[in-house]
Amino acid sequence: MPITLTQGLLLGIFAIIAGLDSWLEVLYIFRPIISCTITGIILGDVTMGIIAGGLTELAFAGLTPAGGTQPPNPAVCGIMTVVIAHTTSVAPATAMSLSLPFAMLMQYILLMFYSLFSVFMPVMDKAAGQADTKKFASMAYLMMGIVGAAFFIIIFLSAYAAQGPMSALVKSMPQWLIHGFELSGAALPAVGFAMLLKVLLRVEYVPFLLLGFVVSSFINFSNVLPAAVIGVVFAMIEFFRDKKNKALQDEIDELKKNNVSGGEEDGI
Amino acid sequence: MASNDDIQQNQTPTTPKDGGSKLTSHDITMLGVRSALLQSAFSYERMQAAGWAWAQVPVWKKIFGKDKKALSEAMTDNMEFINTSPPLVSILMGLLTSMEEKRVDRQTIRGLKNGLFGPMAGIGDAIYWFTLMPIVGGIAASFASKGNPIGPILFFAVYVGIFLCRIPFAHLGYNLGTKAIDVIQDNSEIIARVATIMGLTVIGALISSYVSLSLKVKIGAVSLQKDFLDKVFPNILPLAFTFLLFWLLKKKQVSPILLIALVFVLCIVCSFFGIM
Numbered sequence: 001m002p003i004t005l006t007q008g009l010l011l012g013i014f015a016i017i018a019g020l021d022s023w024l025e026v027l028y029i030f031r032p033i034i035s036c037t038i039t040g041i042i043l044g045d046v047t048m049g050i051i052a053g054g055l056t057e058l059a060f061a062g063l064t065p066a067g068g069t070q071p072p073n074p075a076v077c078g079i080m081t082v083v084i085a086h087t088t089s090v091a092p093a094t095a096m097s098l099s100l101p102f103a104m105l106m107q108y109i110l111l112m113f114y115s116l117f118s119v120f121m122p123v124m125d126k127a128a129g130q131a132d133t134k135k136f137a138s139m140a141y142l143m144m145g146i147v148g149a150a151f152f153i154i155i156f157l158s159a160y161a162a163q164g165p166m167s168a169l170v171k172s173m174p175q176w177l178i179h180g181f182e183l184s185g186a187a188l189p190a191v192g193f194a195m196l197l198k199v200l201l202r203v204e205y206v207p208f209l210l211l212g213f214v215v216s217s218f219i220n221f222s223n224v225l226p227a228a229v230i231g232v233v234f235a236m237i238e239f240f241r242d243k244k245n246k247a248l249q250d251e252i253d254e255l256k257k258n259n260v261s262g263g264e265e266d267g268i
Numbered sequence: 269m270a271s272n273d274d275i276q277q278n279q280t281p282t283t284p285k286d287g288g289s290k291l292t293s294h295d296i297t298m299l300g301v302r303s304a305l306l307q308s309a310f311s312y313e314r315m316q317a318a319g320w321a322w323a324q325v326p327v328w329k330k331i332f333g334k335d336k337k338a339l340s341e342a343m344t345d346n347m348e349f350i351n352t353s354p355p356l357v358s359i360l361m362g363l364l365t366s367m368e369e370k371r372v373d374r375q376t377i378r379g380l381k382n383g384l385f386g387p388m389a390g391i392g393d394a395i396y397w398f399t400l401m402p403i404v405g406g407i408a409a410s411f412a413s414k415g416n417p418i419g420p421i422l423f424f425a426v427y428v429g430i431f432l433c434r435i436p437f438a439h440l441g442y443n444l445g446t447k448a449i450d451v452i453q454d455n456s457e458i459i460a461r462v463a464t465i466m467g468l469t470v471i472g473a474l475i476s477s478y479v480s481l482s483l484k485v486k487i488g489a490v491s492l493q494k495d496f497l498d499k500v501f502p503n504i505l506p507l508a509f510t511f512l513l514f515w516l517l518k519k520k521q522v523s524p525i526l527l528i529a530l531v532f533v534l535c536i537v538c539s540f541f542g543i544m
Contacts, residue, residue: 025354026304028427033408037420047415054412054419057405058478062471063524064397071524100528117311121347124309124318128343131336133325136343140309140322180536183544186480187535190506191527193475194513200398200464200471201514208465212472217503223410224473228403231469235462242458 001086003043008160010042011079012152018075019151020144023110025065032056035078043086052081052092055185059096062192070111072103076154083159088170093185094178098170102158109150117143208234291330291369293439296362299327300438303358304431315351320361327365342368345378352385353392358434360384362441363449384449387456394460396430399467406474479506485543 003011018038022030029035033053040049056078063071080099085092120139127136158166170178201209211234212227219226302323309318321343332338352360360381367377404426412419444451482505483493490496497504513531516522522530538544 023310024304024307027424027431029424031405031423031427033405033412033420033423037412037417046417050412050417050420051415054409054414057409057412057423058474061402061405061409061474061478064401072528097532104525114310114312117309118313120309121311121313121318125344125347128321128347129340131340131343133329133339133343136318136325137322140305140318143309176540177536180532180539183481183539184532184535187509187531188528189474190479190510190513191524191531193471193479193510194517194527195524196398196402196467196471197510197514198517200468205464205468208468209472212469212474213476213503213507214472215469216473216476217501224403224406224470224477227473228407228466228470231466234469235466238465239458239462242461246458 001043001089003083003087003160003163005160007042008156011039011083011159012156014038014042015075015079015151015155016148018079019073020148022073022075023144023147030073030075030078032060032074032078032081035075036082039079039082043082045082045086048085048092049082052085052095053078055092056081056096058192059185059188060192061189062194062196064195070107070114072100073106073110074103075151076106077103079155080158083163084166084170087163088167090170090178091182091185094181096185097181097188102154106151106154109154110147113143113147113150291327291365291442295327295330296365296438296442297435299324299361299365299442300358300435302326303354303361303434303438306352306354306357314347314349317347317350320350320357321346324361324365328368331365331369341374345374346381348378348382350381350385352389353396355396355430355434356388356392356437358438359441359452360388362438363444364441366442366445380449384452387452391452391456391459391463394463394467399463399470400426400430402467402470402474406470406478410477475506475510476503479503479510481505481509481544483544 014035018030018035021027029038033056036053036056037046037049040046040052043049056074060071060074060077063074065071077096077099080102081092081096084090084098085095088095090098120143124136124139127133127139197209208231212224212231215227215230216224305323306316306319308322310316311318324346325343328339328342332342363384364377364381367380404423408419408423408426410419411422483497485492493505513527516527516530517524535544
């Protein structure tokens, strides 16, 4: 179904809100599970928005800015997944794969802003030196304004203006290609999890990873809560053991210190 | 950039002057809310510095009153590089605000800030990105992928809660004062370790639940997936694939974007030849 001008504008406005949220990392409405749902509401296809949100959220589970690399923008990916699924009636998993180029475009624009905004720093330094809080604030507003405008333009153009060529492109794709995109939609979460493992995994933690994997493979349950509870159990065991070890270590250090200062060799 | 001005300022007696007034509980609550501006002026040069300073401008204005010099010194000092965890930052803001209010010398405040933002970033990433995000996202997504609106509602509620925690955190930092420093520094390693254990257990479960790969290939009448792999161990293929990507990331330094491209190419090729 085509997107009307009103829907296009509403999507653009939502993109400003979600985009600024992804810039500030405040309410996390930029995460796909929320941005897909809201887009679904705007397009009058709520259930599809929620389903797409679930899929896309998992694909982004490990794609976080915490490791130092900026991932494809989740807000844009969420909005475009639902837009593509709505306008071309492909499956949400396929739509998610097709939305990634848009999310990457936004990622590169944000990376450019990160570099570019360094030029505002001397201006803010000067305002700080003069205790000019108005000028200081206006610079911060300017940066947020630029970011918000970029999100509006990208989403309005991709969702509204480019929908014709987009659906023509999807219609011209052979079945094997569409199926390939669907497969990659289902395999993509592995990239995110691999990125999380890169940051977190050390040999001593492998047992916990395998434990979660085995529990979830054999407990036939629709969510990961049982595994999370088992994770909490082990985390608590480790926490109390660490505390105890630390207390013991402190005691040993204390004894050693007393021993050295007392000069008695037969202390320990 | 330790200028001579700063050092001279340190040696002058630190008594309140020029109409600075005491902060109220409401001011600290607003500080917690304003901590949302941390990344408002983000740039690679100084990361969160300008947003960090901007969030605190109202409390400084109140503390320093008409003393423009003190205000400009506070603003200038806080324009130095900082990069820390957004959901936890209000603790640090509260703590440093209590010291600004007591007119502790600038060098001490600056040293504390520089000593604490790194460890707090470590704790914050471990708790929020690597533990809470997979757990909350995984559970919410398991509802959402069946079209159940509880999924996004639950997710939103949790993150609004996390945002509101910034307010008690600001009060916590403000009231704990210097006591907080020992607590943070003593426990940061244990907290990060414990959070990692929880996070990895959940990630293991997510790999088995949400990475799906299955082969269509048949050798004679034997389906490779149903009659062989599923009998060896269910979900063995997703686990193996995740570890392959992990190995490429960690040992071969392949970039994440290249990995995404690799997944696409692999899936499309497999689709073309009817392997998957």
